[in-house]
Amino acid sequence: MFFRIINRIQPCTSQQRLLSRSPALQNSLLQQFFDDEENFGKQELRAKKRPGRSWTNEELRLKSSEDLHKLWYVCLKERNMLLTMEKAHKATARHFPNPERLDRVKGTLKNIEEVVHERNDAYYQLETGDSASAPKRTVTSFMGFTYEKRAEEHYSPPGEGQKGYEVPYLDDDAYLMQKLWNEKELCKERDRKDNLARRQLANDEMKHYKRGGRRTFDRLEDLKVYQ
Amino acid sequence: MSAKAARLWQPGNPQRRVFLPDFWLALVETPTVGRHRIPKNCAKFEIDPRMSRHDVREYLTKIYSLPVRDVRIEMKMGDIEWQTKKDTRYKTAMWKEDDKKFAYVFMSKSVEFDFPDLFRNADELMGQVDKYKEQLADVEQNARYVNRDRSNVGKFFGL
Structure with missing residues (x-):
């Protein structure tokens, strides 16, 4: 199977977040769920701290499957961090700074899924002749739709009717x-x-x-x- | 492949593996006093409603490498907005918020966790709206003059 190749890699831990500069969160295991302490309480992030855009499909196609697997976990952690911060801001009726960060990360995750599906599909087409996407059937409901x-x-196989x-x-x-x-x-x-x-x-x-x-x-x- | 496409397990097959999990999970603040406070080694997460306690444990130990001892799940029903609140017999629901799922994750005793003060040095709230208006002014100006009829131009010249 195609995925047996990437089975061996462990999901990477984000080294950047573990090496926090702040003394308050340094010992905490849950610091991975929080933004950089420099950004706490900011109305808007500095231009250098903001992400420009999400990874495009064309860029991701150049990457190996291992890299995609790593990038998936990096983005997943980033999304969880942003969701945590967003909920904290909402709970105290504050404006979440740069909410477009979440959209960028979600866009990247979607694109990674698409590219992985493309590769998986190509493998299945070559080996079995079928598509990797789940098969669809056309069905008429009892109301005629x-x-x-x-x-x-x-x-087990379906029964009568x-x-x-x-x-x-x-x-x-x-x-x-x-x-x-x-x-x-x-x-x-x-x-x-x-x-x-x-x-x-x-x-x-x-x-x-x-x-x-x-x-x-x-x-x-x-x-x-x-x- | 992902959590979206679950295959049925057959006896003799290996356990189901998820290579690209798409579950989300967010840390939530809990009160430090009162009956809703939780122990020091416990953290409250709001989790994807599809997740089970087993999923939470696997997620936190494998991806975040947390020393998870126990996971307890709480389901919280979303608020219902009734058309007539007082009418107990014939009231109809206008809107219902989505249900939420929370996980109380107990870690080993040595772990101590305090929710950090995120808004310790928060910027002044005053003049916030003016600030955003100022920021959005350029965007609006651009949006007014942007030419969206680019059917024949192609991708090369940007959006």
Whole structure:
């Protein structure tokens, strides 16, 4: 398997955070959950302390799987640290400085997952001919909705009538349900368009005096929405 | 692979391994006085609702190398906003906050932990809003003049 290669590495500990400069947190094991003490109580971090952007897919593709594995844990710890700080700030009704840091880390984590999936997928395509992503099945529910469902593993094969399939022609109840559903959706869409048209026609004077707009339209061109 | 794709365990197979765990976990402050205070060697975490106590133990010992002795889990229901609070018979829920999961992690007796004072030398609260307005002024100015119609330009010239 592809992942057997990276099985041997232990998740790295972030050395930077262990070597804290502050005497208060130096002995504590839980210092990994806190930001650098220089940043405590700051409204905004200095420009050098801020992250620029998350790692892009193109950059991550150049890295080895071991490096990606290490980077994952670094980012995971960083995210936990930021979440801790964010919750501490929220609990005391304060503004969390530079909240975009969290977005950057989350973006990196997402990109790493994508790149690892790409590699895993390539391996599976080569070795087995199947995709690494979970297989999907098209299923029709009892109410007549047809949708894609992720296939799941089961300990035993399904019994009579347990497995769902796609149904091309719906029976009585499901058919009626779909008819009514479509009608309801159509009405919703019509009302939405009507409201939009009314809002577009309203001017400031009408709003100020709470006066209604025009109700009937002889020509379709008068309605802005349908143009 | 990750916590998102769990495979069923079959007898004889090796234990399930997670190479890229995507659980989150945050340290939470607890009161130092009153009946909600906790022992010195204990820490309270807010954890991902998918995590079990076994997951918390593995997470903290493997990733953070903490000397975990015991983990206790607490589930806290989110607040419900009722349409009519006083009406006990026919009240309907308007909104419910998400449930939260907390873990009380007991470490070996030698460990002592105090939640640090994060806002000891906090900047003055006064004039905070003006500061942010000042910071955002440039961004807003840029956003007003930015040309988003770049369908044919390509990626090379930036966002």
